[in-house]
Amino acid sequence: MDELKFRRQAYGDPNNQDPEFLEALSQNEDSQAFVAELKALDGKISQALRIPVAEDLSEKLLLKQQLAVHYHRRKRTGWMLAMAASVAFVAGVSFSLWRQGPVDLGQHALAHVRHETMAMTSNADISYQAINAELASLKGLGSARFNSQPGRVFYSTFCDFQGIESIHLVLAGEQGKVTVFIVPAEHRVMLAEAFADSEYRGEAIKTDSAYLVLVAEYPQDLDAIKEEIKQSFI
16 A cells, blocks of 8 residues: 555544555554554544533533534544634644654655546646746745746646645656656655656756656656756756
């Protein structure tokens, strides 16, 4: 099970007993700590929801019914909307701690490419000026931009790398399509210069203000796009 699927299932139910989920949990200490944190959050939420009810019977029954509906709705959606300030505070602190943890850009990039199939089927023709308009809205990039068209760009959108807002591009390579992620540089980012899984290969370029993470099926495409990016991105 890849990391993205694991985290989705963990958010939905940290007590998940699915064999594939349990196997992935047993093989990764970071995943075990992550699930333990979610279970602790569930316990705090349950405690916070034990709100004293009014003495009036009708009001007591109404509040109990509302709490039950809220609890079951949270279990179905995998995330809850806070009903009280204390619950919102606990959830917000936990979520903030997760988003401030280390970010493995290589694994996140591979997960994005594998699961966002729509990006690989797009055949738009996007100008570098349009991409620069998106880049201008990102925090931490400064004046980083393209000064020329980096080949044909089929797809461009914002994406999230564990709390780091980034840009997701798909470019035309010599043999196939190449995915390029432009991620503002942060101290918590972890990234190897090269990474891979059974289907894709990836490489990274580090500039003063950003990481450019490239993912493709064919090594030749990576080499060609990497040179194009180095010449056009400043």
